[in-house]
Amino acid sequence: MDLHLSHVSHRYGGVEVLDDVDFTVAQGHIVCIIGPSGCGKSTLLRLIGGLEKPSAGAVLQLGEPPADSRNPLTYIFQDFALLPWRTVRGNVSLVLEDHVLDQGARAAIIDDVLRRTKLSEFGDAFPRQLSGGMKQRVAIARALSVNPACLLMDEPLSALDSQTRELLMDDLIELWSREPFTACYVTHNLGEAVRLGHKVIVLSRRPGRIREVVDIDLPLAGRSAERASLEALQERLWRLMREEALAADQELADA
Amino acid sequence: MPEGPVPQARSVAFRGGGFAPRPVGIVGPIVFVTLLLLWELGSRTGWISALILPAPSAALGALEDLYRSGLLFKHLGASLERLVLGWCLGTLAGIGVGISAGLFSLARAGVVPLVSAIFPIPKIALLPLFIIWFGIGEASKVATIFFGVFFPTVIAVTGGIDNVDRGLVRMGQSFGLRWSSVVRKIILPGALPAILSGFRITASIAIILLVAAEMIGAEFGVGAYILMAGNLMATDQLIAGVAILSALGLGVGWLIGRAERFLLRWRG
Numbered sequence A: 001m002d003l004h005l006s007h008v009s010h011r012y013g014g015v016e017v018l019d020d021v022d023f024t025v026a027q028g029h030i031v032c033i034i035g036p037s038g039c040g041k042s043t044l045l046r047l048i049g050g051l052e053k054p055s056a057g058a059v060l061q062l063g064e065p066p067a068d069s070r071n072p073l074t075y076i077f078q079d080f081a082l083l084p085w086r087t088v089r090g091n092v093s094l095v096l097e098d099h100v101l102d103q104g105a106r107a108a109i110i111d112d113v114l115r116r117t118k119l120s121e122f123g124d125a126f127p128r129q130l131s132g133g134m135k136q137r138v139a140i141a142r143a144l145s146v147n148p149a150c151l152l153m154d155e156p157l158s159a160l161d162s163q164t165r166e167l168l169m170d171d172l173i174e175l176w177s178r179e180p181f182t183a184c185y186v187t188h189n190l191g192e193a194v195r196l197g198h199k200v201i202v203l204s205r206r207p208g209r210i211r212e213v214v215d216i217d218l219p220l221a222g223r224s225a226e227r228a229s230l231e232a233l234q235e236r237l238w239r240l241m242r243e244e245a246l247a248a249d250q251e252l253a254d255a
Numbered sequence B: 001m002p003e004g005p006v007p008q009a010r011s012v013a014f015r016g017g018g019f020a021p022r023p024v025g026i027v028g029p030i031v032f033v034t035l036l037l038l039w040e041l042g043s044r045t046g047w048i049s050a051l052i053l054p055a056p057s058a059a060l061g062a063l064e065d066l067y068r069s070g071l072l073f074k075h076l077g078a079s080l081e082r083l084v085l086g087w088c089l090g091t092l093a094g095i096g097v098g099i100s101a102g103l104f105s106l107a108r109a110g111v112v113p114l115v116s117a118i119f120p121i122p123k124i125a126l127l128p129l130f131i132i133w134f135g136i137g138e139a140s141k142v143a144t145i146f147f148g149v150f151f152p153t154v155i156a157v158t159g160g161i162d163n164v165d166r167g168l169v170r171m172g173q174s175f176g177l178r179w180s181s182v183v184r185k186i187i188l189p190g191a192l193p194a195i196l197s198g199f200r201i202t203a204s205i206a207i208i209l210l211v212a213a214e215m216i217g218a219e220f221g222v223g224a225y226i227l228m229a230g231n232l233m234a235t236d237q238l239i240a241g242v243a244i245l246s247a248l249g250l251g252v253g254w255l256i257g258r259a260e261r262f263l264l265r266w267r268g
C-alpha cells in the first residue's frame, strides 16, 4: 500500500498551516519530513493518520493494506503515550484487545514484538520504572504489534538523550533491514533524516509548502560507513533549512 | 600553577533539602498521647473543672458503660447502616452523572450549572424538607447523606475526566480502539486518582451529615447518643460519642487509603 497526499492544505481558523503539500510515500520506504518549528509537521502527520481532516485536498491510500494489518496507519508519539497504569505487556495488549484474537495468539504477538524490541525481560515493568529509550521501545513494540502498513512517527527520538537516540536509530535500521516497513518520519534532527530517510521532504516555514524533495539512494544498513556523503547531504539540507528557520525566527520576533 | 598562598578549602554550604515531607510514623501517636495525658493531669489536679471538660478517663468510663449496656453496637450499627447506604448510593449516582458530564457536552451543559447552584447549599438546611418528602424515618437521613455526597462526587469525577491526558486518548483513537474501550481503559483509570481523593472528602461530609440528621428524631445512632448526652449535660458521654465519631472518621480514612494504595499501585 502506498500513501499519496494530494494537494493537502490545512488551516486553523484564520491561520494557514499547510499549503498544497503533495507527495507519495512508497511502500517499504521511509520518508523524512523536516522543516522549521511551527511549519505544520505534526499537523501533517495528524492529517495522514486521520486524526484530523484537511481543509482541502485528500490523503489517499493507494492499494489495499495487507490483510493481516490490524491498524494500517499507526503512530509513534514523541511523548511515548504509554498508559502509566499498565505494564509493558499491558500497554501492548491494549491495542490488541479490540481485535478478535484468542489469549494464546495475543500472548504470542506480545512476546514476538517484545523480543524484536529487546524488551522481553521487562514485560511486567510499569512505565515509570523504564528509561526514556525503553519507553520509546515499548511504544515501537506496541506499534509493531498491530502490523502497520505505515508508521507515522512524530519526532520519536527527540525526548531522548543523544546516546540513546543513536542506539534507537540503530534499532530502527535493524528492524527495517529485517522487515522493511513504510514510515513517515517527522524530525528536527537532520542527522536522523539522512540516516533513516529514503526521501527527505523539506518544508518551508509556515504555511508549510514543499521546499525541496531530496532522494537518498544509499542503502539504510550501510549508511553509517558513508560518513562523508551523509555529511555533505546534511550540509545541503541545513543550508535549505537555515534560511527558512532564520526567516521563521524573524517572523516570530516581529509578531 | 597559580602563585601565592594555597587557598583555604571550605566545603560548599548545603542549601537544598526541605519541602519534602516524609512520613514520621511515631510522632502522631506521641502528640496524641501527650495531649491526653496533660488533659487527664489537668482534670485530676482540678485545674480543668469537670463541669467544663470531663477527664479522658471519665469519657472512657462512659464508653465502657455504653459497651456494657450493649447500646454501643446498636448506636454504631444504626449509624453505619445510614452512612454506608447514603454514601454508596450518593457515590454511585455521582459517578454515573459525573461520567456523563465528563464525556457528553449536552450532559455537561445541563449538569454543571445545576451542580454549581446546589452544591454550596448546606444540606442540613434542607433537612426539614427531606423530612417532609421522605418522612421522619430512615429515608430522610439517608437522603441527606445522599445529596451531601452526590454533588462533590459529580465535581470530582467530571474534573478527573477533564484532566486525563488527551494525548493518551488520541493514542487510543489512533490505534482504532472502540469508544467503549477508550472510556474503560484510558479515561476512567486516568480519572481514578481524582475520584479517590473525592472519596476522602465525601466520606467526611457523610459523617458530618450523618450526625446532623441523627440529631433530628433518631432513636439510635451516634448522633442521637451525643444529642441525648448534651441534653442531659452528661459531658463525659458527649466526649465519648465524639471519640466514636473520630474513630469512625479515622477508620473510613484508613479504608480509603488502603483502596488508594491498591488501585493506584502503578504510581509507586
Ligand SMILES: Nc1ncnc2c1ncn2[C@@H]1O[C@H](COP(=O)(O)OP(=O)(O)OP(=O)(O)O)[C@@H](O)[C@H]1O
Binding pocket: A012, A015, A017, A035, A036, A037, A038, A039, A040, A041, A042, A043, A044, A206
Ligand atoms: N489544534 C490547533 N489549533 C490551532 N492552531 C494549531 C493547532 N495545532 C497546531 N496549530 C498551529 O499550527 C502551526 C503548526 O503546528 P504544528 O504543531 O503542526 O507544527 P510543527 O511543525 O509540528 O512544529 P514543531 O516543530 O514545533 O513540532 C503552529 O503555528 C501551531 O500554533
Ligand SMILES: [Mg+2]
Binding pocket: A041, A042, A043, A154
Ligand atoms: Mg511538532
